[in-house]
Amino acid sequence: xxxxxxxxxxxxxxxxxPEAALEALTPAQFTELKxxxxxxxxxxxxxxxxxxxxxxxxxxxxxERDEARRSGVEATLGKLLPVLDNFDMALAxxxxxxxxxxxxxxxxxxxxxxLRGVITDSGLEEVDALGQPFDPALHEAxxxxxxxxxxxxxxxxxLRKGYRFRERLLRPASVVVAxxxxxxxxxx
Numbered sequence: 001x002x003x004x005x006x007x008x009x010x011x012x013x014x015x016x017x018p019e020a021a022l023e024a025l026t027p028a029q030f031t032e033l034k035x036x037x038x039x040x041x042x043x044x045x046x047x048x049x050x051x052x053x054x055x056x057x058x059x060x061x062x063x064e065r066d067e068a069r070r071s072g073v074e075a076t077l078g079k080l081l082p083v084l085d086n087f088d089m090a091l092a093x094x095x096x097x098x099x100x101x102x103x104x105x106x107x108x109x110x111x112x113x114x115l116r117g118v119i120t121d122s123g124l125e126e127v128d129a130l131g132q133p134f135d136p137a138l139h140e141a142x143x144x145x146x147x148x149x150x151x152x153x154x155x156x157x158x159l160r161k162g163y164r165f166r167e168r169l170l171r172p173a174s175v176v177v178a179x180x181x182x183x184x185x186x187x188x
Contacts, residue, residue, distance in 0.1 A: 079118045086111045127162030129155045129173040138162060140172040146181040154178045 025033065090107045093099050127138050134141060134153050145156050155175045162173030 076118075076122055079121070080115075083111060083115045083118060086114060123166050124170075125164050127164055127169070127173045129158045129162060129175050131155060134175065134177045138164075138169065138172060139175045139177075141177045142174050143176045144179045145176050147178050148181055150178045152178055152180050 160174035
């Protein structure tokens with residue numbers, strides 16, 4: 001009968017399962033169990049703190065990323081404001097009595113150069129397509145032109161400029177690509 005009282009799975013009438021299990025433990029086992037329970041509580045609290053710290057880190061990183069993006073946009077817009085001012089002055093100059101088409105052309109060309117400088121400084125590059133071999137990663141062929149003057153597959157006309165920002169293509173250049181004349185057109 002001593003086996004029945006030492007077996008924690010055996011519950012005596014009037015006892016609950018945990019009470020029966022605790023009575024079956026030796027003092028050393030009970031002390032060890034209390035230490036493990038305290039350690040478990042400490043680890044759980046540490047997990048909660050770490051989880052909270054990680055959530056705070058994610059929120060802080062998102063705020064910093066948004067702030068960096070906002071600062072970049074503000075810096076670029078600040079560089080574009082003088083270009084906008086010059087366009088305003090050019091438009092105002094069109095209604096002046098002494099304005100000529102030539103002076104307006106010069107002014108617009110200067111503004112164009114100023115805008116090109118701002119976007120180049122920001123990291124935007126033109127994709128140079130004319131006279132280059134056709135590259136589907138950089139060019140969009142919209143037509144072919146039969147010609148014997150240039151090698152087949154070479155860009156003979158650029159219809160729309162392409163742009164890339166750092167190493168990423170934003171817009172491919174729309175181009176016309178050379179192809180050899182067909183036999184029907186050379187005999188006619």
